[in-house]
Amino acid sequence: MTNEELWQTVLAQIQLNISQANFATWFKNTEILSQKEGKADISVPNSFVKEWLENKYNKNILKILHSLNEDIKEIKYTVGKIKVKIIKKPLITLSETDQLEFQEFKIDKETNLNPRYIFSSFVVGPFNELPHAAATAITEKPGFVYNPLFIYGGVGLGKTHLLQAIGNEIIRKFKKKKIRYISSEKFTSEVVSSIKNHQIDNFKTKYRAIDVLIIDDVQFLAGKEKTQEEFFHIFNVLYENNKQIVISSDSPPKAIQALTERLRSRFEGGMIVDISAPDLETRTAILKTKAQEKKVSFSDEIYQYLASTIQKNIRELEGALNRLIIYQKLNNQQPDLETAKTLLKNLLSAPTKIVTPRKIIQKVAEFYDLKEKDLLDSSRKKEIVRPRQIAMFILREDLKSSFPFIGRKFNGRDHTTAIHSYKKILGEVKKDKKLEEEINLIKERIFNS
Ligand code: ADP
Ligand code: MG
Secondary structure, three states, rough: OOOOHHHHHHHHHHHOOOOHHHHHHHHHOOOEEEEEEEEEEEOOOOHHHHHHHHHHHHHHHHHHHHHHOOOOEEEEEEEEOOOOOOOOOOOOOOOOOHHHHHHOOOOOOOOOOOOOOOOOHOOOOOOOOOHHHHHHHHOOOOOOOOOEEEEEOOOOOOOHHHHHHHHHHHHHHHOOEEEEEEEHHHHHHHEEEEEEEEOOOHHHHHHHHOOOEEEEEEEEEHHHHHHHHHHHHHHHHHHHOOOOOEEEEEHHHHHOOOHHHHHHHHHHHOEEEEOOOHHHHHHHHHHHHHHHHHHOOOOHHHHHHHHHOOOOOOOOHHHHHHHHHHHHHHHHOOOOOHHHHHHHHHHOHHHHHHHHHHHHHHHHHHOOOOOOOHHHOOOOOHHHHHHHHHHHHHOOOOHHOOOOHHHHHHOOOHHHHHHHHHHHHHHHHEEEEEEHHHHHHHHHHHHHH
């Protein structure tokens, strides 16, 4: 990529994440002057902008730059000479609808629903057939089919999409019904603040008047007894009046820790369905649908590559696709496979894939000002034993290395030594906040460099 392409790509990504006004204020008339020796030199129009970018946006800009060119580790901002610029057409202007879509602006204040999440954009495959069928069924006769409907599954598999689609569809069919979608965290904070402000009666009245109550990520109610109690009462009133309740969670009711028994048995009284991870065909179908929605298309090779590399999470699948879409809009051409791989490099490589045992040992040694050799050798000095145990601990925790393997890495020690080290540090970390922070610092060096 040329400097200009690089910077335009950065701008395109930033544009997705901040308001138009901010974008125009802080990023107008900026450009890359050079990139060398790990440093990118960005020209800015004045010192005010310089300061602002340094303090507020530097981290973000660096992250994006680094993802596009791994060599870049630092940014310098230079106040440019004021020069009369030939105004060039920007390489990319995202249309307003793109922006709205990305930023999810149009959330309805009454219902909290995002119109983007509808059934017609929800791809159905074997992994989500059942929850989808249950969801559409209740939109026919809210309150009378499955009540409550409890949907659970891992992160990024479409729970929120499905829950909101239910809400949007019911509104479409029954204009008069009062619908409220809310995350359990937001629900909790409403309970807390209405107690604080002596508004709890208003709060109750408001919720009891609802026809369809949709609560997302109910696992976050765990341990919040007061909130659970309020929810329990609201639940009962709604339930007795045949109002529809829809719930999502990351696990089935049985597995949610610290959920009061009566709430659990309420949840279990209705229909419980799970969303699992999509299979390869469905992943490909999802990609194609999303691309079509955004009016772009890619070669089959690219869909194949994405669908086979990102297996567990539809949100990540979408993120990767969006990155390719931006590239395509910028360059007015489809990326080929090699380009796609480069563009997605930092999205796809989980840290465990690039971090080697060697690197862990290196970084731990460095952190404690020791030589690698010290860690591996047989010294029993306390200042060495402990870092060695920490290195073993990280190998186990983050690389999931087996104990015999760890033993071997440390000059052929026995696996029992590795087990002992791991358990020792594990026990201490639980009690010792400082040690935990220390290890986190080390991990940061290991995984972020
Ligand atoms: P969850 O709430 O389970 O973490 P989301 O509902 O937020 O997951 O889904 C993550 C992203 O993936 C959303 O942008 C959503 O639109 C998309 N998505 C999930 N499942 C599907 C599907 N079956 N078809 C199309 N898009 C989906
Ligand atoms: Mg969700």
